[in-house]
Amino acid sequence: MSLVKLNIARGVTGTLPTSNYVDSGKIGQVLQTAKTDTTSTTSSSFADISGMSVAITPSATSSKILIEVQTWICGGSSANQPINLLRGSTVIGVADTSADYTMPFRQASDGQNQYRMFNLTTTFLDSPSSSSATTYKLQWKTNSGTLYLNRTVDEGGLGSGVNACSTITVSEVLA
């Protein structure tokens, strides 16, 4: 490795050497899916949330993927109504317990559930160790009642047509 002495007082010109670590930590690409319509489910087993998936092809196997999820949901009951984040078919961003939900959710029993939307969010830095197209998606289920995305159960609260937009954003973090 060569050593170059610089005289700052006389100014510095030239080109910095390139290396493998110069781009480390930089964002390589950012992709987002925004779901602007609504969906609802009564499924008691995990099912895909339509429109809430995004595919990214990392430029290198060493890249990490930063996933940012924002959802607006409303359930009419006080049952467990979790949302999971998946890489392919693998649930990620979960606690080290048997009930491995990325975003556990249960509303209060105060008679107002049907009028509120809740903003469930999560951020997770994943290491897919792949340079192939990788899909991140959301699944949900409800142990009781109906679960809505981007709207309330009863639109009499916020007003008919007052909906929300949910997003899933992935960013490639270069190694």
Add this chain to the structure above:
Amino acid sequence: MTDIIHAIKSLKSDAQVTVDNDDINKITWHDGNPTNITNKQITDKQTELQTNYNNKKYQRDRKAEYPSIVDQLDDIYHNGIDGWKTTIKATKDKFPK
């Protein structure tokens, strides 16, 4: 209009289904639709439920208008049952069946 998923649950309370954008053509049956519920059955149920909802508008209007239970008890204490009935009747008359 009443939600499609609400209509489906009224037809089959344990239906396992997802509906996108409240669109009759975007229904996913997670249970395979074992009772073969048709789109017409769903839209007919929607109409029925919406009619029932509309017919009970007076109930919702009255509920929003009635004084609180505390105020009604206070009304009874100060004005007796007849006074309380007068108060309640004003709301019932305002929103007839």
